[in-house]
Amino acid sequence: MASYLPERSPLLGSRAPPRDSDVGQSEEEWKAHRVRRIVVGGVLTFAFILAVVISLLFVNQEGWPWEDEDPLTRARAMLNKAPVIDGHIDLPILTRFRYANNVSAFDLHGRMPGHVDIPRLREGKVGGFFWSVFVECKNDGRYFTQPSYRVRDTLEQIDVAHLMIDKYSDTFALTLTTDDIKSAMREHKIASMLGVEGAHQLGNSLGVLRQFYSLGARYMTLTHGCHNAFADSGGILTAPAPLHNGLSTLGRALIYEMNRLGMLVDLSHVSDDVMRQALALSQAPVIWSHSSARAVHNVSRNVPDDILVLLNDSASDSAHWRGKGNKTDGVVMVNFAPMFVADEGKATLETVADHIEHIGKVAGRDHVGLGSDFDGIGDVPEGLEDVSKYPQLVAELIKRGWTRQEVAGLSGGNLLRVFKGAEKVSEHMKRQGATPAMDLYSRRPDLPAEMPDWAGVSRLDL
Ligand SMILES: *[C@@H]1O[C@H](CO)[C@@H](O)[C@H](O)[C@H]1NC(C)=O
Ligand SMILES: *[C@@H]1O[C@H](CO)[C@@H](O)[C@H](O)[C@H]1NC(C)=O
Ligand SMILES: *[C@@H]1O[C@H](CO)[C@@H](O)[C@H](O)[C@H]1NC(C)=O
Ligand SMILES: *[C@@H]1O[C@H](CO)[C@@H](O)[C@H](O)[C@H]1NC(C)=O
Secondary structure, eight states, rough: OOSSSSOOOOOOOOOOOOOOOSSSHHHHHHHHHHHHHHHHHHHHHHHHHHHHHHHHHHSSSSEEEEEEEOOOHHHHHHHHSSSSEEEEEEEHHHHHHHHHTTSSSOTSOOOOSSSHHHHHHTTTEEEEEEEEOOOOOOOOOTTSOOOOOHHHHHHHHHHHHHHHHTTTTTEEEEEOOOHHHHHHHHTTOOOEEEEEEOOGGGOOOHHHHHHHHTTEEEEEESSSSSSSBBBBBSSSSSOOOOOSSOOOHHHHHHHHHOOOOOOOEHHHHHHHHHHHHHHHHHSSOOSSSOOOBBBTTTTTBOOOHHHHHHGGGGGOOOOTTTOOOOOOOOOEEEEOOOOHHHSTTOOOOOOHHHHHHHHHHHHHHHEEOOOOOTTTOEEEEEEBGGGGHHHHHHHHHTTTTTOOOHHHIIIIHHHHHHHHHHHHHHHHHHHOOOOOOOOTTTTOSSSSOOOOOOHHHHHOOO
């Protein structure tokens, strides 16, 4: 689709001023008035005919009159119609690390220290992004049973995201559905979705997943850089030895529950086996919220070709979300982190474009998107320094022959299609009577529990 926003009504010109009364007009004034009307009418008719001719000349071809303009001007025009929806931005963790969660300590209308603030989001034609709510994974103990503050810290991350969206409600709108995203963008707001960056943030509990959903989380990455009770991580540069050989039993229940809720399954960070198993198991389309192509730069964090091909030809239509050949639809949103893009010191806007082109070639251009990882990465590619630079990236793709439709898919249309597919699966499962997953982590000793001896408790503790 060329754009996912409805065309704005063309300005029809201001209303005609009230007519002067003819009383008091001289014959000459009246004649001059008629001549003016005829001339204006003639000019308008000519302009109309010219517009029709120009439309007929250009409308059925790929080209439009403005295609003579330079690629950056064209990129900006395209992104006005189909703004960027970035799959992964880390503003909440910057808020935690740098400001101890104090959202009064900085001004998003001014220049922020990282890669993201409101003026640069506007310059970059951003219409929406997933606010990553992230906490680290480590020191879990052998079976992930070491108590931790992760659920608290995730709630704090969700809290700061909500506080910022609320504080700058002239700019941001919390959006929970694809319809919300589109209406926010129609009002020129930046649609704001939450994404949880790892099932290690769940405290091993599907009940916690449901509560994160109810607080607005619309995707969850199955792992971060560590294995967890649900799935194996793919590591960062090289893959660690697997623990579950993919998904655990609890991980399979997790995918069912995410499908039922309508929460996107995010396969960034997971092992190749988890990617394959999740693609086969998930009833809903999946995403990679911030991952690049392994064939372009060989690190385990990137997606290999043998998985990218599984997405080819899978775009869902309105009736069959699994698409032709029962393939699971998905979108790989390209990560800009230099260490995933190219050898040290070599990451540039052009090499990021190489990843986009490669995924477009192997998976299809309707399966690629943008997931910058801004504010979550230390250094940045040359030419892609912050959120103001998406138009420059699109200009590079225009130079490489990307059409308006393909650009609109990359910038956000592909993500919206996939998200809509997940919403449909959720509605379908609920209509079919799918019940909430009640699976418990097998290494959890506290449930089910014996009823306490209330009489004894009150005697001892009150
Ligand atoms: C939060 O930041 C504001 C503005 O800098 C400051 O006035 C306030 O004291 C801070 N709050 C805390 C608890 O540090
Ligand atoms: C990519 O790296 C992995 C290990 O890090 C290695 O086994 C593999 O052969 C490499 N692939 C290519 C095409 O170089
Ligand atoms: C898709 O799956 C359904 C149900 O398993 C099967 O009946 C159908 O033949 C499959 N279609 C294709 C094209 O493989
Ligand atoms: C997808 O698969 C079809 C049929 O196998 C093939 O013709 C097409 O070239 C593939 N597309 C891409 C982008 O690889």
